[in-house]
Amino acid sequence: MKHFLDIHKTDAGELRAMIDLARTMKTARAGLPKGAPDATQPLAGRMVALIFEKPSTRTRVSFDVGVRQMGGQTMVLSGKEMQLGHGETIADTARVLSRYVDLIMIRTFEEQTLLEMAEYATVPVINGLTNRTHPCQIMADVMTYEEHRGPISGKKAVWCGDGNNVCASWIQAAGQFGFDMTFSGPSTLDPEDDFVRFAREKGVNIAIERDPARAVQGADVVIADTWVSMHDSQSSRERRHNQLRPYQVNDALMAQAKDDALFMHCLPAHRDDEVTSAVMDGPHSVVFDEAENRLHAQKAVMRWCLGV
Ligand code: CP
Numbered sequence: 158m159k160h161f162l163d164i165h166k167t168d169a170g171e172l173r174a175m176i177d178l179a180r181t182m183k184t185a186r187a188g189l190p191k192g193a194p195d196a197t198q199p200l201a202g203r204m205v206a207l208i209f210e211k212p213s214t215r216t217r218v219s220f221d222v223g224v225r226q227m228g229g230q231t232m233v234l235s236g237k238e239m240q241l242g243h244g245e246t247i248a249d250t251a252r253v254l255s256r257y258v259d260l261i262m263i264r265t266f267e268e269q270t271l272l273e274m275a276e277y278a279t280v281p282v283i284n285g286l287t288n289r290t291h292p293c294q295i296m297a298d299v300m301t302y303e304e305h306r307g308p309i310s311g312k313k314a315v316w317c318g319d320g321n322n323v324c325a326s327w328i329q330a331a332g333q334f335g336f337d338m339t340f341s342g343p344s345t346l347d348p349e350d351d352f353v354r355f356a357r358e359k360g361v362n363i364a365i366e367r368d369p370a371r372a373v374q375g376a377d378v379v380i381a382d383t384w385v386s387m388h389d390s391q392s393s394r395e396r397r398h399n400q401l402r403p404y405q406v407n408d409a410l411m412a413q414a415k416d417d418a419l420f421m422h423c424l425p426a427h428r429d430d431e432v433t434s435a436v437m438d439g440p441h442s443v444v445f446d447e448a449e450n451r452l453h454a455q456k457a458v459m460r461w462c463l464g465v
């Protein structure tokens with residue numbers, strides 16, 4: 158079963174092949190209306206369940222459009238309206254859904270829910286974000302970097318802010334795609350050791366630098382994300398803002414990076430918190446290309462899962 162659960166759980170060569178396929182598929186439909194079918198219809202006759210236990214704009218729409226472009230059908234399900242984990246075990250839900258659909262994408266809170274779904278489903282399962290990781294985002298991000306600047310291997314990525322789920326997948330990607338990464342944030346919000354260890358064992362340099370101005374020196378890409386993720390308690394909001402304010406990505410900080418450095422953010426962004434509008438809308442920013450590339454990258458991920 159080819160589940161797409163995490164960047165570090167998928168073979169590096171297969172990740173590379175997915176990014177290359179995504180680029181080919183994107184090029185092939187350049188200029189077509191968004192609703193036009195792809196020339197080949199690899200998902201014809203396939204039904205895909207998209208389950209959301211948390212809000213989503215990009216993941217929801219990009220998966221739905223991607224399946225339709227490839228000739229398949231979708232069913233968007235809200236976790237709250239299902240029996241998922243309260244009326245019924247995750248394992249039983251996985252067994253039941255596998256009788257109806259060919260592929261399951263789930264966005265959830267605890268990683269354990271995703272893992273149980275994958276263990277008991279008899280169809281592939283895709284991680285559409287958990288509290289710990291967000292692998293589909295990073296596939297789109299690597300694709301976006303390379304579209305603008307060529308191969309990401311050997312480059313330097315700098316994460317500014319909370320060592321959260323998106324940061325974790327970036328660190329795993331550093332190991333798999335062979336680039337260096339510097340984390341810059343307060344020690345209380347460091348990324349988990351496991352992620353850092355994985356990347357270091359792959360031979361890349363993962364550095365921690367508390368001073369953001371020093372961290373971004375020589376950066377090829379500077380990345381930010383929200384200071385309060387969907388799984389973080391609202392009561393931690395003020396503390397997080399106070400701790401993270403020094404890590405805001407603004408023009409002064411970007412000026413310390415390489416002249417041609419890119420700025421990335423998975424969105425949704427909180428303008429003038431983690432990133433200023435000047436940077437979001439400025440010449441370094443590729444945030445809307447990242448959002449578009451969710452569509453293309455995930456189409457390649459789905460084809461890989463289904464072997465079509
Ligand atoms: N970046 C991302 O996953 O966005 P959504 O939460 O809107 O899906």
Ligand code: NVA
Nearest residue numbers: 321382386387423424
């Ligand atoms: N870190 C954010 C990413 C949203 C796409 C969150 O988990 O809320």
